Amino acid sequence: MLLLRLWNYIRGYVIILVEGYFLEKFINICIHRQIFLWDIKKLKNSTMRLKVSISGFKMLRPVARKTRCRVRIVKKKGIPFTWNRYKRRKAFVIGAFAFVVIVYTLTSFIWAIEITGNKKIETEFLLQHLESMGIKPGILKYGISTDDITSKLMLDIKELAWTGVTVKGTKIKIEVAERKQPPELVEKNKPCDIVAAKDGVVKSMVVKTGQEAVKAGDTVTKGQVLISGAVPTKNEQINTRLVHAIGSVKARTWYEARHAVNTKVLDKERTGQQKDYYSLIFLTKRFGFKTDSTPYEECDRVEIVKKLSFGKDLELPLGIVIDRFYENRVTEREISLEEAKQAAMDEAYKEATRDIPEDAEIVNTDLNYVEDESGAVIANAVIECIEEIGVTKEIGGK
């Protein structure tokens, strides 16, 4: 039924009043002549209101004459009539048409690049890289080959393990997965040493090939040779034979971090005062307010970007940016020494553990407080680990 009504609306119909004495005859003749009528309603004894399609209405005149009925149009409905009404208003039609064209053209460009999944590689770096490839906001989206972008990114940036590129609406979505960098290995047939990757005290060594250069208990520094690939021989002409050293060296290493204990804490608090500055974004340019000066002495700046978009992915290059400044009140607060010490130690511990590699085994954690010359208390965290420190290094190489 709804479909039928919609169809009638598209085709256009008129609501008419029929006045006469032989209304039933009128209806019967109409039906006989294949004129489709609907919503017939009797108003008074001699009038009825009904709906008829445009083509049906044109065939109504002889029927009306035959039954001596008078037909009067009450209302014209449907798209053909609406269209006729607006056809005369040229500016309106042009405007409507222009709107469609503008929206269509604006949505056929790329206006945003979304990068997700990157942890170590900076988004800015990826964006710059993409720009050097010619992928930047403002380019036509039809010429973009996602396969090309994927393969280029994968070839150019070694840190990427996987890249997925999709064009959705006016957005390019780039999903990346980072690769854990494999250690640089020296080829099996090339002679090499095993050297220390970091400072430490050697705890144990297992030598499979090569000549050990240090003993357990020795203190080694970064870069020092642990297992030498130069093996002395009994042959007098050639003193040494170069081999590819293989072995494992485990050493104690220490990670240390310090953090000053401070009993004075600065508290930031929003006063509730805020100021908004508006600017307009069109295409990739920004108009209006653009200043680095801040309205308050102490404040936070929040940039709120509101872009005109259809749905989530079809973003138009039109929008406003609100620079919102929140005024802060900074107050100094005194906390107890215990609390301050704890906070400083937490900070120091966090800092120390940051550099510890995943495969290292933590054997000892030493937390203490020291006083420096000026009398300030400093939290000191020392973490002792046992880890593999040997890395291969080509003899005569870098």
Place this chain on the structure above:
Amino acid sequence: MPVNRNNRRNKKKKEEEAKPKLKEKVTEILELPKEIVLNVPRLTLIGNGNLLIENYKGIIEYDDKRVRVNTGSGIIKIVGDRLVIKEITSEDIMIDGEIQAMEFIK
């Protein structure tokens, strides 16, 4: 002779009476749509407000209180309130409104 003629007439009458019955039987056996073969209307009434008459012949009277429709099985008189012909084509007519009574007039 007159008796004979009478007899023949009687026979004819019987045949005429038998014919529709046979037709009815055949349609029943073959499960054909009755309203088309027998030229009778098919009425669909939803509640008391929505009546669809298929296979009708024409409308005789239309008013918002009373509608009379000519069909193969006589005139159907519909009495009600605010009766509106929602749709009308050469095959079917749909009457909306509050139907209070329906009557078949031979």
